[in-house]
């Protein structure tokens with residue numbers, strides 16, 4: 001078995017899109033657990049693999065396997081040619097087999113109300129009893145593997161897994177069953193296994209499919225492209241557009257007519273709708289009184305220590321990543337990276353400068369990795385997905401209650417990304433006028449978002465802090481997120497690093 005794991009799986013796993021260890025050096029793979037995924041005589045095996053890294057950390061992955069003798073079934077994700085009981089065949093990733101996908105679907109549809117076995121299938125009351133018709137891969141860039149069944153529901157098999165309930169499963173079930181929050185795909189079912197330590201491990205989540213017009217990231221890119229083109233064709237002088245202070249609460253009435261004429265009223269209303277849906281998500285996440293995993297909390301000394309330790313560690317890691325990757329940067333990105341290194345002490349000070357005794361608002365369970373790519377657009381409305389949390393954080397850290405404004409900051413960073421992606425990629429003109437136009441747009445859009453968001457959370461009595469507290473938390477979380485993004489970009493797509501670097505520069509120079 002150990003030969004199988006080291007020789008075969010190491011090579012296989014490192015080539016997979018879902019493998020999250022690409023920036024580190026794999027040391028060895030161990031089989032942590034295995035279990036049967038079975039219906040009558042038809043049996044598949046689920047493997048939980050522990051991947052150990054030279055850098056002294058480990059990750060767990062889920063890999064369901066099947067033995068097939070028909071070569072045509074082993075064209076994709078073939079793991080190993082093997083002979084079992086005299087039959088020549090292949091071990092493959094079972095997700096490629098329609099028979100396996102059908103079996104999993106039927107096990108969920110026919111799940112007992114309470115399953116006490118090692119592999120626990122769960123079916124929500126919202127899931128009627130459809131017969132299996134079809135299954136196909138979602139086929140999008142993603143870190144897990146999603147299957148669309150009967151063109152009506154999506155089953156996400158988690159690839160990187162944790163010894164605990166996955167927050168995506170926990171939050172999806174809570175938002176659908178306890179809160180009836182409408183702007184996320186309804187929870188339909190799940191598979192959790194109980195490992196040898198009696199821990200629950202989520203391996204799959206089933207949700208209703210939301211037919212959509214694409215995600216909010218693509219939507220925003222199109223809109224900003226239109227807006228920047230209009231800026232040039234309308235020959236707008238940015239100095240003629242009145243400025244606004246950052247993080248004011250704005251309504252449509254506060255937007256200067258020249259700006260409405262430039263960007264369009266419809267776009268501004270969409271920002272307000274997104275703010276409303278975000279606020280409703282936080283109200284739903286912050287209205288629990290019984291289930292401890294969701295009850296709101298106040299700031300305290302433990303939270304402050306936890307936060308600072310985590311952020312100072314992350315910051316140190318980013319300094320190191322920037323130093324090691326300077327050779328990949330040039331021009332403005334290199335200058336900004338140099339500024340980041342030169343100002344390390346003042347950035348560190350901003351992270352240390354968190355005093356819980358000054359904060360009166362509530363902390364709640366948050367989305368944690370909220371950006372425009374996690375939002376679907378449909379019929380002038382928005383649907384929020386993927387509550388797994390920040391990929392680099394441990395599973396325990398992802399469940400810590402945080403200021404809801406952390407998610408708002410995530411989205412604001414995403415607006416900033418969309419604006420700068422448009423400036424850098426689509427327009428040759430990177431004059432001061434264009435940068436000023438980008439910053440002015442950002443200030444108005446975030447102000448408009450805050451106007452709608454704060455009204456909505458306040459009406460629902462969710463206390464997110466007094467005015468100064470809110471601005472402090474937003475700025476703090478914006479810096480945290482931009483520093484996180486800098487590492488993400490340098491590790492996975494260095495040509496994008498200029499965007500968080502510009503974000504960090506704007507934050508520390510304002």
Ligand SMILES: Nc1ncnc2c1ncn2[C@@H]1O[C@H](COP(=O)(O)OP(=O)(O)O)[C@@H](O)[C@H]1O
Nearest residue numbers: 138140142143144154185207208209210385386
């Ligand atoms: N319920 C759903 N309805 C429609 N599309 C979905 C649904 N769930 C996921 N998707 C699509 O699949 C993509 C990946 O889903 P996501 O949950 O973010 O997976 P991952 O955790 O692997 O990144 C989404 O961006 C979206 O386009």
Ligand SMILES: O=P(O)(O)O[C@H]1O[C@H](CO)[C@@H](O[C@H]2O[C@H](CO)[C@@H](O)[C@H](O)[C@H]2O)[C@H](O)[C@H]1O
Nearest residue numbers: 143217369371372373391410413414417485488
């Ligand atoms: O894969 P996830 O969705 O969990 O998120 C990771 O990848 C995101 C990129 O796809 C990354 O988001 C960053 O880039 C986005 C544009 O591609 C931008 O909208 C986000 O604001 C920015 O953070 C995310 O940080 C990372 O966790």
